[in-house]
Amino acid sequence: SGKNNTVIRIGVMPDVDSIPLIVALNNGYFKDAGVDVEIHHFKSAQERDSALQSGNIDGAVSDMLAAAFAKDGGFDVKITSMTNGSYKLLVNKDAGVNSIADLKGKNIAISANTIIEYTTDKILENAGLKSTDINKVIIPQIPTRLEMLQNGKVDAATLPDPLASEAVKNGAKLLGSSDRLGINPGVMVFTSDAIKKNSKGIKAVYEAYNRAVEYLGNQPVTEYIDLIIKEAGFPEDIKGSIQLPSYTKAEIPSKEDMDDVIDWLTSKQLVKKSYSYEELVDDEFVR
Amino acid sequence: MIEIKGLTVRYRQRHRCFLALDNINLTINNGDICAVIGPSGCGKSTFLYVLSGIIKEYEGNVLIDGKHINASEQRIGLILQDYGLLPWRNVYDNVTLGLKMKGGYKGDTEYIQYIVERLGLRDLLDRYPGQLSGGQRQRVAIARSFVLRPSILLMDEPFSALDAITREEMQDLFLKIWNEYRVSTVLVTHSIDEAIYLGRKIAILSPSPGRIIKIIENPLFGTEDLRIKNEFYEMEMEIRKIIRGDSHNES
């Protein structure tokens, strides 16, 4: 792979999807691949997207919905690969809920019009419930959602990892998750600008990414958990309990997954038009 | 009766204290009028601040009818040198402020009417102090204290902003009211005429720090057409001499 002098700036959030990138940076894989990568940490999706839209980062660990929204909002971004993450529907242990069917009429904390709501709907749908069967309570901030769940202010909540693991560790019950369903809406996006200017560099990023995935598969968790806690901003006490997803080498998202997300968005009238797979996905990097 | 014994007042400044009044001894009988004169800055206003309970830190004893000053128990009518009107109250409310504070003014409307009339404030009742001339403000302050029917009346140069003729009318109004109610009065003035006309007693203070140089029992009190009398002229000369310090050994 050739030398690249332009930096590639990638925005990440404190979630499990970003771990391969953090490992790659820490282990020097990017350098080995001949690309200069900066990882910018954000605490909320809004900040990450603002940075992306204002051109302060070239790409981000994101999700299909955010990508579709960006496209819909007039920003030329492309999904370049899937990432491995997990969104979990959890119930408070005292809520008297043992199966998804029991959730009927209960309060579920989510964030509206996000991957969280999408996943929740999918999990419910899969168990034969409609999204109107339950009472959605909007709590955008993840730690606050966790707290409301743990203190019984809501019966259930959908959380991403690592806070989902934290909740489980503190006694919440796992009812369903995106990986159990086999859906995977987490993706990596790059702006078309960045793709145009530096496609070589992005290729190199994936080279390093795949090396990191390999490393994550080979090494015991104990080897890198401290790094993750420090760099990704994970809770200290998930050390023994966290179930990291089995990371896969970068690949493009499946068409069904993508179409399903777009269907969901259009049915809720959240996007102005229905986007095709090709409009959203650029498969040149991880073919 | 107002008894003042060894009254000493200091103002605190940044680094030091400033002695404003030094060992004042004075007794004012019930129904008496004591005029206080003295050079600018000698502590006359300070003296009234003490008597009206505004300044609470002082040395010495000040007793009103044998009791310590307590503005909420006594009915003190105070005319401040800068009038002390409330800018956010119109003339009528400023005039009746004292009555209101002392609990209602039912039955007093006629008297209020009368005082307002005599002080020429009738057309100004709904103005705010900011819309009045200096003399008009002073008259509002006078009205406020008169209307209160105070048991003690403290007046700090109450007629200083009034023209000669209005001033004489006000002096006579004051005498009329005093004759009716015999209110114990302390009148700070810088006019020797006024002190002689209105003071039954005249206390003369020294330049700062204020000490009492002399207390004169004034035989000319209330005399009409004072200024054409010879005694008046002699008295004035005497007071001037005392103030100038020519007569130190006399005091």
Added chain:
Amino acid sequence: MIEIKGLTVRYRQRHRCFLALDNINLTINNGDICAVIGPSGCGKSTFLYVLSGIIKEYEGNVLIDGKHINASEQRIGLILQDYGLLPWRNVYDNVTLGLKMKGGYKGDTEYIQYIVERLGLRDLLDRYPGQLSGGQRQRVAIARSFVLRPSILLMDEPFSALDAITREEMQDLFLKIWNEYRVSTVLVTHSIDEAIYLGRKIAILSPSPGRIIKIIENPLFGTEDLRIKNEFYEMEMEIRKIIRGDSHNES
């Protein structure tokens, strides 16, 4: 020369206008002193506000040396009725404020020293106005206007807060300065004595709205020991009559 022709001033109130001065005509020659007397609220202060450029909305013409009032070109010394000191400046800075505004006071230090001394402010120079007595504040205001060596001096009851003796000293100081610089002066006063002693011309205003009842050329101006003279007494009686309106047909 100050020429005032048909000056009419109104104050805007909430719903109506208040007529404060009505058709004032007056000429004050260079180096002249015009004393203005009139009942409380007749518009004397308003008159000075116009002359000093504070009130800019009026009817009629006011010319100073043939030009319209422009406070930044003329050197106007103004003593306000409520002194107009800046609370955030100490006495020295208040005294020299005018000089500073008019561009520096180099070379004037001796004169400043002299005025400060004569007004008895020497020990107070680093105090703030809030720490002064009423009379002391007034003296600061006097000092400010004197120190400026104004070409026009406007004084609104400048000695009202001073005791009789200080007041006389100040009057004499004013005369001394006037004799030296012959500054055109308008002196608003409520003391007829003062008007006779200090006014070369005496303008008498009617009660509100202020109109000029009479302008007297005063032969007694500057006479020493005025008060023991018979002419003084006669003059005072005459002025009183005019003010009371007894002599309406005369005017």
Added chain:
Amino acid sequence: MSLKGYFRYIYAMIGVVAVWYVLSIIANLPIIPSPLNVFVNTYIIFKAKIAIHVMYSIYRIFMGLILSIAIGVPLGLAMGYIPRIDSVMSPVVYLLYPIPKIAFLPVVMLIFGLGELSKIIMIMLIVVFQIIVSSRDAVKGIPEETYYSLMALGAGRLGIFKEIVIPAAMPEILTSIRVGLGTAVSVLFFTETFGTKYGIGYFIMDSWMRVNYLDMYSGIMILGIIGLCLFLLIDIMEFLLCPWKQ
């Protein structure tokens, strides 16, 4: 206000829009849409999508502000007037004011639930300190002499409060309400994002998340207009409450 005054208002608005327009042209990015598009969009969606949010927000602003005033003004005035209260409460205020209230969102939600009350409490927690500090300083600025006539009348604390402290501090209390109002409106975006789907703060945040900048700017514009109207309301209140100032 004269006719000329109203014209100035309009000029000012035109100025803001012009700056915005120029910015949008220079940037040529969806994050700064052209004001014209935003106006059209607002016109189209107002009735269907924005009006309901406005109602909710105004209610919350009002309640939050009234609660803040009800707590902040008396406490601030008391602190300004009674040194002993000040010296106990000032450090408390100084310590609590700078604390980011959003960090206490979970605690507030635990105590007050997920409904309206906790939103109003959040507004109050943010605004009340500004009002306390301003009211306190207003009273401290009253010159000593102002109290003299009432002291001589032996007025009690209550009388002095009513006759002097409140009217003397009134203009600055109104200032503090203005400041509080601006703040209350501008924090809607995080007091209205939980437990509700209504409120202009929610609308803005949601539009932002959906990268619908046209909607977002429409919401922002509406929020600005809400604020402007409430500010004018306070200006009128000032006119009525301080008649001696005219």
Added chain:
Amino acid sequence: MSLKGYFRYIYAMIGVVAVWYVLSIIANLPIIPSPLNVFVNTYIIFKAKIAIHVMYSIYRIFMGLILSIAIGVPLGLAMGYIPRIDSVMSPVVYLLYPIPKIAFLPVVMLIFGLGELSKIIMIMLIVVFQIIVSSRDAVKGIPEETYYSLMALGAGRLGIFKEIVIPAAMPEILTSIRVGLGTAVSVLFFTETFGTKYGIGYFIMDSWMRVNYLDMYSGIMILGIIGLCLFLLIDIMEFLLCPWKQ
């Protein structure tokens, strides 16, 4: 301040901690940790984990505040003093003040990038309006008569500004700085969360995301103390800037 005054400060602190302690006992939840644990935790982590954040935050607060003062005070004073400026600028301020500045994060990032400048600009955007409004109202509150002596001296606008407007408005300018300071500190948690790993706002947010409530409360406490110190600094400034008030 007397010794007694200092004691009151300490009593006040003890009071706050006591309330906190009682709350923590009642709640018995990690989200309200006991103050004692927080103190111990702060002591342990301060040097290693917090000190560096404090430096960054203080720098940003200072810069943001100074920028806000540099823009807000002159503009506010000019608006208060010159009615023509007021009638043009007031509606602009009224319109822009209530807008949630976080919604402009993309624009700010676009213009100023992810670095220090955009954080400082964010603080400024939030604080400057409070300062403008307070300064303007301060000047409007100056009684007409105050200007008379300088008008008679024919002082120009600059002279009147220097001799009257600024000193007369100084106490309220200081109030507005106090209010601005409190706000500047309390918004750190969202001005410091992008493009940086330093700052006490970042530290609090980070700890929160990590569900490390002990660290979070340590950060909040430190933030409160930073605020308290800065407030005391302003109190001292007031003492020096307004000598005529004592």
